[in-house]
Amino acid sequence: MKIRKAVIPAAGLGTRFLPLSKSVPKELLPLLDKPIIQYAVEDAVACGIELVIIVTSREKMAIENYFSRNMALEHILEQKGKGILSDKLRHISEMADFRFVSQKEMLGLGHAVLSTKEMVGDEPFAVILPDDIFQQREQVLQRMIEISEQYQGSVVALKTVDSSETERWGVAKVNRITGSRYKIEDLVEKPHPSVAPSNLAVMGRYVLMPEIFSALEATSPGWGGEIQLTDGLKSLLKRQGVYGYQIEGEYYDTGTIQGWIQTTVELAMKHPEYSPALRERLSLFKGDLPQI
Numbered sequence: 001m002k003i004r005k006a007v008i009p010a011a012g013l014g015t016r017f018l019p020l021s022k023s024v025p026k027e028l029l030p031l032l033d034k035p036i037i038q039y040a041v042e043d044a045v046a047c048g049i050e051l052v053i054i055v056t057s058r059e060k061m062a063i064e065n066y067f068s069r070n071m072a073l074e075h076i077l078e079q080k081g082k083g084i085l086s087d088k089l090r091h092i093s094e095m096a097d098f099r100f101v102s103q104k105e106m107l108g109l110g111h112a113v114l115s116t117k118e119m120v121g122d123e124p125f126a127v128i129l130p131d132d133i134f135q136q137r138e139q140v141l142q143r144m145i146e147i148s149e150q151y152q153g154s155v156v157a158l159k160t161v162d163s164s165e166t167e168r169w170g171v172a173k174v175n176r177i178t179g180s181r182y183k184i185e186d187l188v189e190k191p192h193p194s195v196a197p198s199n200l201a202v203m204g205r206y207v208l209m210p211e212i213f214s215a216l217e218a219t220s221p222g223w224g225g226e227i228q229l230t231d232g233l234k235s236l237l238k239r240q241g242v243y244g245y246q247i248e249g250e251y252y253d254t255g256t257i258q259g260w261i262q263t264t265v266e267l268a269m270k271h272p273e274y275s276p277a278l279r280e281r282l283s284l285f286k287g288d289l290p291q292i
């Protein structure tokens with residue numbers, strides 16, 4: 001069945017960006033010339049997804065505003081002869097059909113996904129975590145959709161991580177099917193390296209069968225007192241096949257200040273417009289950097 005809908009959970013508290021995230025949703029921080037969350041939307045759209053469901057909260061209305069049309073602003077820009085900018089604004093709201101679901105309490109990623117149950121309905125769908133950005137962009141999701149169609153099951157993105165870092169992610173126990181494809185045998189949320197079943201960590205891309213909703217409804221709060229998507233998947237895989245697609249290439253975690261800075265600098269260094277001036281500026285500082 002064609003994947004028509006993508007869920008982008010963006011209601012989290014973003015504690016690692018406090019105090020900034022008290023008033024600016026971390027998903028709206030810029031990566032070069034657009035907000036982080038726009039990369040997630042673009043990846044979905046590039047895979048032929050038409051309906052994008054964003055999970056937000058009352059405190060994060062700015063996300064809904066960003067993807068909604070602002071006729072007054074478009075009109076002012078046109079009057080000022082800035083029609084190109086006005087078109088650019090309209091394009092953002094026309095990229096997909098956007099829906100917004102408010103997560104009343106921040107009870108975790110699994111709970112955020114569960115809150116889209118009515119809107120998703122009885123069909124497979126994609127989940128895209130905006131924090132995670134892959135060098136291969138939409139290709140990752142496209143491959144996962146193909147695997148889901150072939151095996152008629154849910155698919156998670158997997159990436160090899162340093163064995164000492166397994167406590168940062170959900171980690172999979174796997175059976176390799178072929179090449180980058182795996183059958184998932186078990187999942188463990190944030191395991192200590194001594195008990196991690198592998199060093200294949202679950203990254204922020206999923207294609208999920210609708211049965212995930214009943215699995216999440218039956219899931220009790222786990223790690224951190226939150227309803228974990230990993231735990232929902234762990235119970236789902238007892239009933240139906242869950243598969244893994246191993247990602248190659250660069251992975252950027254924009255969910256921490258350090259990661260966001262690194263991603264910004266790396267992307268800017270590779271960008272044809274921003275790279276020359278940035279490289280020139282950085283080359284000035286051989287020794288001491290000026291303090292701000």
Ligand code: UTP
Binds near residue numbers: 105
């Ligand atoms: P994270 O744990 O990475 O984000 O959740 P966070 O909770 O916002 O950030 P920290 O850990 O406090 O710094 C992964 C994704 O799931 C969403 C987040 O917005 C993020 O995109 N999320 C998380 C929800 O939508 N609801 C939740 O209750 C928790």
